[in-house]
Each structure stands twice: as C-alpha cells, then as structure tokens.
Amino acid sequence: LLFICPYSFICLYLYSSSNNLHKKDSNRMLFPRKIVFLEELLKRIPLYITLKEPTIMMEKTLVILKPCTLQRGLVGEITNRFERKGLRLAGMKMVQLTDEVLSEHYAHLSAKPFFQRVKDSMMACPVIVCCFEGVDAIEAVRALTGPTNGRKAAPGTIRGDYSMSFQENIVHASDSPEAAEVELKRFFKPEEIFDYKQATFDFLYANDEY
Ligand code: ADP
Secondary structure, eight states: OTTTOHHHHHHHHHHHHHSGGGGGGTTSOHHHHHHHHHHHHHHHHHHHHHHHOOOOOEEEEEEEEOHHHHHTTOHHHHHHHHHHHTOEEEEEEEEOOOHHHHHHHTGGGTTSTTHHHHHHHHTSSOEEEEEEEEETHHHHHHHHHOOSOTTTSOBTBHHHHHOOOSSOOSEEEOOSHHHHHHHHHHHOOGGGSOOOOOTTGGGTSOTTOO
C-alpha cells in the first residue's frame, strides 16, 4: 500500500522527519537522512505484513444429514462425529426439501443422468440442516466427511464408516467458502444461526489459532 499510494508515502516521510528517528543524526545532510528513513521503512514493512496476514479463519459451513441418515436412525451418531471433532453447532433444524430448492442446490449436477434420482432421494423424508463453526471448518468438515462414494471413502471418515453408496452417502457438506456462504443463506435465516461461546473453546485451540 505504501508503494501504491504516494500520499501515504509522503505523510510517512513527513512524520518520520519530525519524530525521533533521526535525532541522533540531526547534523546529517538531507540525502543521508532520506536513506536512514528508507532503511527504517523497509524494516517495518515485513512486520506490517506479518501482523496483517489473515492465515487462520473462523468459518461456518453447511452440513445436511440426508434422508438415509434419518431412516437409519443415525442422526445423533453423525452429529456427534462433528461435535467430537470440536466443531461448534451454530444452527440446526428439520426441513422437508423441495424439488425447487434441490434443483438450485444441485444445479452443478443438472446434466447428469442421475440428477432427478438424487433429488428424489433427498426428498424421501425430512433432512436435518446444520451449521457448524470452527477454524478452517469448511476444509475440516469435508475431510471428516470423506469422498462422495461411500464404498471408496476411507475408514475413519463419516462416509467411510457409514456408507456403501455413491448416492446414499449420509451427509452433504459445503465444499468451498463461496459455496458455504450461498448454501447457509439458502437454508437458514440470519436469526437461526447462533453466535454463543462454548465453554470448551479455550481448550480446543491455542490462542494464536483463531
Ligand atoms: P459431494 O456430495 O461429495 O459434494 P457432489 O456435489 O458431486 O458430491 O454430488 C452431490 C450428491 O449427488 C452426492 O453427495 C451424491 O449423493 C450424489 N451423486 C454424485 N455423484 C453421483 C453418482 N455418480 N451416482 C449417484 N449419486 C451421485
């Protein structure tokens, strides 16, 4: 920014010229003072970048417990897998999905031969929509969920432990920050997402991790 915005550069120069930076060098000529100032400036840029670097993100993501999960009586067990991981449940409700909502939600599959079959499966009975929150939650939830085909998912993942199917694969989970934002808005009103602090929070993360 300092290099992009000449105005900030001039302001910083004037500020620097008037403060203690050059007290010891007050008898220097103008040119050496400029060099001292530039040296100081260059030393501070990495510090500024380090302080501003947004490496760690507290995120919210959408999880849907699919009809197969309700039919098999696994709602408590699957919810528990996310809770045990350390994700905070920020929202949860039961909804009957419609063809209209699913056509939007699964728009990326609209050209697939199984599109209608997947939508029908998602409408077989109500689902549970959940919002889970945590540091890097979107990636962590996807890793815990496992790949789409339950038969190929590794043991230890939710799909790997509970599914033998490509379609009946227990959960839906948002696959990117962009998708999570759109999908949470699709299924939750703002007042249905709760920002409370869990008692366990200070024991889930080190204080430089959030
Ligand atoms: P994911 O749910 O892993 O993000 P997709 O977004 O590609 O996967 O697909 C959405 C859902 O459509 C899957 O969870 C699954 O239920 C179904 N599906 C995807 N591919 C197939 C397939 N080849 N056969 C049957 N069902 C599928």
